Amino acid sequence: MDIVVQKYGGTSVATLDKIKDIARRLKERKEKGDKLVVVVSAMGKTTDDLLDMAYRLSRNPKPRELDVLMSTGEQVSIALLSIALNEIGCKARSFTGHQVGILTEGFHTKSKITDINADIILEELDKDNIVIVAGFQGINENNEITTLGRGGSDTTAVALAAKLGAVCEIYTDVDGIYTTDPRRYPEARKLDSISYEEMLEMASLGAGVMHSRAIEIGQKYGVPIYVALNTGDVPGTYIKESDEKMEKTVITGLAVDSNDVMITINNLPYSIKAISDVFNSLAEKHINIDMISQTTPVNNLINLSFTLPKNDMNTALKTLKDMKKSIGDYKIETDEAITKLSVVGIGMRTQSGVAARMFSVLAQNDINIKIITTSEIRISCAIDPEDQDKAVTAIAKEFNL
Amino acid sequence: MDIVVQKYGGTSVATLDKIKDIARRLKERKEKGDKLVVVVSAMGKTTDDLLDMAYRLSRNPKPRELDVLMSTGEQVSIALLSIALNEIGCKARSFTGHQVGILTEGFHTKSKITDINADIILEELDKDNIVIVAGFQGINENNEITTLGRGGSDTTAVALAAKLGAVCEIYTDVDGIYTTDPRRYPEARKLDSISYEEMLEMASLGAGVMHSRAIEIGQKYGVPIYVALNTGDVPGTYIKESDEKMEKTVITGLAVDSNDVMITINNLPYSIKAISDVFNSLAEKHINIDMISQTTPVNNLINLSFTLPKNDMNTALKTLKDMKKSIGDYKIETDEAITKLSVVGIGMRTQSGVAARMFSVLAQNDINIKIITTSEIRISCAIDPEDQDKAVTAIAKEFNL
Numbered sequence: 009m010d011i012v013v014q015k016y017g018g019t020s021v022a023t024l025d026k027i028k029d030i031a032r033r034l035k036e037r038k039e040k041g042d043k044l045v046v047v048v049s050a051m052g053k054t055t056d057d058l059l060d061m062a063y064r065l066s067r068n069p070k071p072r073e074l075d076v077l078m079s080t081g082e083q084v085s086i087a088l089l090s091i092a093l094n095e096i097g098c099k100a101r102s103f104t105g106h107q108v109g110i111l112t113e114g115f116h117t118k119s120k121i122t123d124i125n126a127d128i129i130l131e132e133l134d135k136d137n138i139v140i141v142a143g144f145q146g147i148n149e150n151n152e153i154t155t156l157g158r159g160g161s162d163t164t165a166v167a168l169a170a171k172l173g174a175v176c177e178i179y180t181d182v183d184g185i186y187t188t189d190p191r192r193y194p195e196a197r198k199l200d201s202i203s204y205e206e207m208l209e210m211a212s213l214g215a216g217v218m219h220s221r222a223i224e225i226g227q228k229y230g231v232p233i234y235v236a237l238n239t240g241d242v243p244g245t246y247i248k249e250s251d252e253k254m255e256k257t258v259i260t261g262l263a264v265d266s267n268d269v270m271i272t273i274n275n276l277p278y279s280i281k282a283i284s285d286v287f288n289s290l291a292e293k294h295i296n297i298d299m300i301s302q303t304t305p306v307n308n309l310i311n312l313s314f315t316l317p318k319n320d321m322n323t324a325l326k327t328l329k330d331m332k333k334s335i336g337d338y339k340i341e342t343d344e345a346i347t348k349l350s351v352v353g354i355g356m357r358t359q360s361g362v363a364a365r366m367f368s369v370l371a372q373n374d375i376n377i378k379i380i381t382t383s384e385i386r387i388s389c390a391i392d393p394e395d396q397d398k399a400v401t402a403i404a405k406e407f408n409l
Numbered sequence: 410m411d412i413v414v415q416k417y418g419g420t421s422v423a424t425l426d427k428i429k430d431i432a433r434r435l436k437e438r439k440e441k442g443d444k445l446v447v448v449v450s451a452m453g454k455t456t457d458d459l460l461d462m463a464y465r466l467s468r469n470p471k472p473r474e475l476d477v478l479m480s481t482g483e484q485v486s487i488a489l490l491s492i493a494l495n496e497i498g499c500k501a502r503s504f505t506g507h508q509v510g511i512l513t514e515g516f517h518t519k520s521k522i523t524d525i526n527a528d529i530i531l532e533e534l535d536k537d538n539i540v541i542v543a544g545f546q547g548i549n550e551n552n553e554i555t556t557l558g559r560g561g562s563d564t565t566a567v568a569l570a571a572k573l574g575a576v577c578e579i580y581t582d583v584d585g586i587y588t589t590d591p592r593r594y595p596e597a598r599k600l601d602s603i604s605y606e607e608m609l610e611m612a613s614l615g616a617g618v619m620h621s622r623a624i625e626i627g628q629k630y631g632v633p634i635y636v637a638l639n640t641g642d643v644p645g646t647y648i649k650e651s652d653e654k655m656e657k658t659v660i661t662g663l664a665v666d667s668n669d670v671m672i673t674i675n676n677l678p679y680s681i682k683a684i685s686d687v688f689n690s691l692a693e694k695h696i697n698i699d700m701i702s703q704t705t706p707v708n709n710l711i712n713l714s715f716t717l718p719k720n721d722m723n724t725a726l727k728t729l730k731d732m733k734k735s736i737g738d739y740k741i742e743t744d745e746a747i748t749k750l751s752v753v754g755i756g757m758r759t760q761s762g763v764a765a766r767m768f769s770v771l772a773q774n775d776i777n778i779k780i781i782t783t784s785e786i787r788i789s790c791a792i793d794p795e796d797q798d799k800a801v802t803a804i805a806k807e808f809n810l
Contacts, residue, residue, distance in 0.1 A: 024465055061489060064425055066496035073495070076503050077488035080481035087478035088462060094474070095467035102477050106507065107552055151508055 015165035022052035050081025071116035159219020170229035416566035451482025472517035560620020
């Protein structure tokens with residue numbers, strides 16, 4: 009008899025009818041012999057509604073109190089799901105983060121799980137109960153309520169599975185992981201499986217069905233994660249250790265991201281100090297730089313380009329202007345029209361020429377590359393948004409996505 | 410520097426604007442030098458809405474899960490009030506029942522407080538924080554969330570005041586305790602003070618601004634309770650030990666209750682067994698009998714009358730019919746049109762003739778008494794609802810209410 013941890017997100021428990029549906033599915037699954045631990049999020053937009061009240065009272069609500077407030081959303085869900093299960097004759101008990109000993113550390117509203125008291129859960133499973141656990145929440149060493157930040161319920165589910173030696177099933181409103189965004193590109197294929205590493209790259213590129221923190225925990229503890237539609241009707245995707253079959257596929261996925269802009273600094277003095285000053289001062293403003301490229305020096309001056317999130321652009325421009333006094337009279341250009349295409353695949357490690365194939369495909373289709381970066385298992389390039397659809401279709405065809 | 414426990418009910422925190430108002434008042438009060446512990450209920454109709462969801466999922470939701478569900482209402486209120494206080498520069502921290510160690514025993518949805526960890530609160534007060542505590546909730550010895558049933562937040566507040574040696578201020582949507590219902594009788598006077606005993610009688614008669622459990626705790630531990638309007642604009646009423654001044658007033662209050670019906674059993678065999686069988690079988694159905702009267706036996710048969718809540722009448726009639734086989738062929742009459750008038754006053758203990766004065770007032774006004782009962786500090790009589798206003802006016806005049 010296996011222990012299975014399931015997680016249902018906010019849209020999956022948004023209404024009482026949906027909660028009843030989940031209860032029925034859990035009952036069927038339990039009758040097949042599995043021991044079930046179920047993590048649920050807050051119903052629908054509950055968390056947003058709670059935050060809205062807080063921000064109407066204060067522009068800077070205390071994070072400690074936000075955690076007290078937000079954690080109620082999941083608490084409502086666990087009680088209702090337990091009531092729905094008991095109503096159809098399926099024994100179930102609900103547990104808050106505190107009750108199940110989900111210990112956390114770090115800042116309020118973005119805490120990290122340090123331990124979970126598995127004994128409480130195992131005891132309840134032995135009593136033939138379905139154990140329902142509030143996602144997204146825990147307590148810290150001062151017995152204060154904490155929350156885990158974005159993707160928190162996924163993190164709770166994978167951490168529970170790691171602690172219990174269980175598999176983790178994430179039920180959501182998409183039916184698996186695709187080679188690229190299926191809502192925009194009909195040629196996208198659903199993957200049977202994807203490695204943790206590839207999924208992490210995809211998640212960090214904004215293509216993430218799951219938050220990268222949960223995937224990292226899954227990778228660290230070797231928890232098999234299954235992502236599927238919350239109706240359970242169609243096969244989903246496994247996130248797991250890479251295997252031989254995976255290695256044969258060069259490219260697993262293609263992510264498209266239009267949330268970045270590009271800034272180019274022309275005529276920057278060619279010195280380590282000037283370049284590091286630029287990036288240090290942006291880091292001080294908590295601006296995440298993604299792709300970086302640099303031209304070869306001419307007259308000891310270079311052009312430096314990089315991409316960053318759209319809503320950090322004004323802060324970045326102000327920071328760069330303020331630095332002119334200390335560094336020199338460079339010229340700043342911005343390009344707000346970029347789309348970032350990234351191909352990801354652990355096959356790249358063992359197969360050469362992937363970047364070359366990608367460039368020639370883009371060249372054959374008259375698509376200009378504005379900037380390019382590569383990592384061990386990923387190649388990203390920024391292009392004109394007008395070329396986006398043409399590029400995705402061409403790359404998907406070339407790499408059989 | 411005194412510790413003051415304040416309690417705000419659901420209507421007092423029903424909107425964000427009301428929460429802001431309370432925050433401003435608390436800030437002013439704190440600046441006067443008092444150390445404040447604040448108990449709040451769930452916002453407006455939140456508890457009803459939560460229960461409604463539970464009962465749409467199940468006709469018999471598990472009480473354990475109802476407690477998990479309902480306790481979220483107060484948790485939202487404490488977080489929001491704390492956020493509102495910190496926003497106006499007034500240090501505050503919120504605590505759930507579990508966090509402040511409100512230990513309970515007994516059944517879910519109607520638990521009783523057994524202890525409170527005062528150290529946590531005293532430590533926070535020493536740090537100059539306003540301590541905000543979720544009313545209505547606690548935990549039991551199994552670390553399960555519990556709730557305290559009707560009047561639960563009042564109970565939390567008075568129990569906290571008892572534990573901290575503090576006074577307790579209950580802020581609500583009425584501005585104090587009146588000699589009789591001021592919404593119906595303009596002659597009603599607001600009392601400066603009322604004894605615990607009198608308030609208990611008034612509360613049990615349905616005239617209760619507060620639930621009797623909270624008053625009992627106040628009496629047991631000698632906690633002065635102040636009941637006043639939540640705007641703080643007008644003086645309220647103290648509930649406290651009786652003093653000499655109180656003893657001089659014969660009657661403190663007049664309660665009117667129209668929620669009962671009267672059942673009369675004619676020709677019941679005059680035996681202890683028959684009478685006790687009647688009341689035992691009603692008790693088995695959890696029917697609360699209030700007033701009882703019995704005629705003198707004629708031919709070894711008596712007429713037995715008693716009052717009971719309207720919505721228990723059908724159950725009572727069925728129970729009584731089923732008993733005919735074992736007891737004998739009595740006749741059952743019902744009187745659904747009764748109003749119960751009760752005068753309450755600890756002065757009755759030392760002053761005789763109160764009942765006589767009441768009867769003669771009613772007689773002078775041609776008001777028939779259907780049934781009458783007396784206790785040490787209370788006289789109740791059931792009359793025709795048509796006579797209600799005339800009776801209240803006459804009694805209020807006679808006893809200067």
